[in-house]
Amino acid sequence: MKIHGRVAIITDDPGWHGRCLSDALCSRGYASSMVSLTECAYRLDDGVCTIDIPGFYPQLPDGVFVRGIAGGTLEQVVFYLNVLHGLRHAGVKVYNDGRAIERTVDKALTSFLLQEAGISMPPTWVFSNRTQAMHTARHELLSGYQLVFKPLFGSQGEGLQLIRHVDMLDQVFGYNGIYYFQRFICSCADNYFDWRVFVVNGKAISAAKRSGTHWLNNVAQGGICEPASLDNNLRQLAEKAVSVLNMDYGGVDIIADADNRLYVLEVNSVPAWKGLQKVCQLSVADCLVDDFLSKLKHKKCVQIAEI
Template identity: 50%
Template sequence: MRRIAIFTDDPGWHGKQLCLAFAEHGFEAEYASLTACRLQLDNNDLPVLVPGFAERLPAAVFVRGVPGGSLEEVVFYLDILHALQRLGVPVYNDAGAIERSVDKGMTSFLLQRAGLPTAATWVLRDREQALAIAELELRHGHYLISKPLFGSQGEGIRRIEKSTDLLWLTSSRGIYYLQRFIECDGDGYSDVRVFVVNGQAVAAMRRRGISWLNNVARGASCEAIDMEPELADLAVAAVDTLRMDYAGVDLIRDRDGVYRIIEVNSVPAWKGLQSVCDANVARMLVADLLSRYLGEPC
């Protein structure tokens, strides 16, 4: 039986769904942590050691998570992904896609240069300049969002609403990522998640937050929605710009009726989406990996 490595430190529901989907095609999937991998350059036959694959490299790698850590640690984890790809092991999403999307500054830059609608964004090192930008935005009636450059599930995000909030304006390891807050169309707080696989928007949902933060991990509810052509086209264009196999794209429709891209996630969760749509996301992802990269009939 051919074997697949799923890189994750928290397999949970998503890992189980992927294992079941791989098993349906005759593949055995094993969980492995990037923290336990190593380069062993005294071994020409197996220069990258993946836990559970001591005799032979996996047929392919599915990246379900990249651990945080110091700059050196994160670079090392990406080195492992790059090295596996150089050795002919398909990596899904690959290291380049993860680098372009995990760094919110680069994501925002690439989307803006591609002409896609996003929020006004500033990324900088100097605190005084960051405060000046925030003060000017508040003066013009705009709220501001402060985010970590790296992060997910709403961790470390603050909304700047008034001048006293500037006391809480902190950097993320020395870097300020500031984004104009987008007031969503309609009542309450909501945004849209579109799941894209191999250039196709395969499912979508609306997330309604109990506050301005719409993450499912933060208590947002999920609603099924019809896939509007505009939504599908924007999500696919964003994923194409970042050259990704698959992604979860988050968009907000602003008060002027314009959809704006706010996040592109290279290791998105889909449990909430799965609960409100008919499509089996894990099966779609596995079929795409196996057919495109391993030539399997799916």
């Protein structure tokens, strides 16, 4: 059969998402391999600069689809992102590239860029000094607000704490020395929910309403997805957020307060879509792969033997 190119899917946990992407690529004539950034390397010797991608070396993939970044020490994570930077510098399409991931993996930077662009977000504070953090948190709590304490890095609702009153501050300790507080937006007193809006190539393609059994609505934390219509306000807010962060695709979490004002909670550059797929008619993987392939700079066709 004819193979138009070879793609690396960056992930340490291929699972359902990896299979969906691999199947969509295969149906369009592209071979794919699952690659962990932990197994990649730079080879800089004898005046030659190469990036070793397992299964591709000494060549480079025709494109790289980033599905996940491994955790690790600061040095390891910087190295993983530098592999993506190097691939982009070498002319390989990286989807989303290292720059987009850097802008979204760090919640403080994401919040700053979105707020600076005029996108509505809950009031947010980030400190490395505990005294400053506790002073601000205490002021907010005594003013009648509640706070969500989040790790700077992380996803799927892991590590989040809802701080309801001042007495709870004694149990708050910085994640690796950083305090990230966000004012809690209550969507409804007895029915917590938010929306996940999926944006591809600058366009919101689908949305799901996520309802939790408590204040967290993430599917990974037990939240349930329901179909949701994409009205203009949701669509425009999600599309603007992804545009500001210059992403190929993204998952935008949006919440409404009691007065129906919309706020962006987070933007994810490697969003899961299994819950969304259950409640929408289009194939999210097909939309992603079609956009990804349209952006490949070098397309080729190679005849390989049938096995």
